[in-house]
Amino acid sequence: MDKFKVGALMVIESRKLVGIISERDYTRKVVLKERTSKTTKVSEIMCHKIAQVEPEAGIEKCMEIMGKRRIRHLPVVEKGKVLGVISSTDLLLLTVSEKDHIIDQLERYIAPGF
Numbered sequence: 001m002d003k004f005k006v007g008a009l010m011v012i013e014s015r016k017l018v019g020i021i022s023e024r025d026y027t028r029k030v031v032l033k034e035r036t037s038k039t040t041k042v043s044e045i046m047c048h049k050i051a052q053v054e055p056e057a058g059i060e061k062c063m064e065i066m067g068k069r070r071i072r073h074l075p076v077v078e079k080g081k082v083l084g085v086i087s088s089t090d091l092l093l094l095t096v097s098e099k100d101h102i103i104d105q106l107e108r109y110i111a112p113g114f
Contacts, residue, residue: 001026008073010082011046017075017082019046024072052077053086059094062086 001009001023011019021042029045030037051065052075066074072088 007087008085010075010085011042012082016080017050017052017077019043019048020050020073020075021046022073050075054078055083059091059098063091063095066091 001007008020008022010017011021019042025045025047029035030040051069051071053062053065055076055078057076062074066072066088074086075082076084076086
């Protein structure tokens with residue numbers, strides 16, 4: 001994760017998503033329990049209950065799932081295949097961008113020609 005500057009990795013076995021391991025998992029289940037990285041298997045610390053969405057899911061749905069599950073990474077899966085991962089940062093940046101666009105449109109509507 002450090003090498004690629006990501007906060008989570010999808011664990012895929014036989015082309016099927018079987019888990020997610022995050023920095024939080026590593027910290028809580030390895031570091032805080034004084035285990036070692038070399039002797040701890042990913043399968044021992046990964047999250048097996050995987051929240052996921054289909055590509056058609058909207059921002060609101062993703063935010064709802066991530067908020068309720070208290071997760072920062074949400075796999076996008078279609079027909080059992082992982083297409084990508086949405087992070088809480090992705091959603092934040094997209095939401096801010098959408099709000100900026102709406103503000104810009106309203107300013108243009110209210111004061112045309114300026």
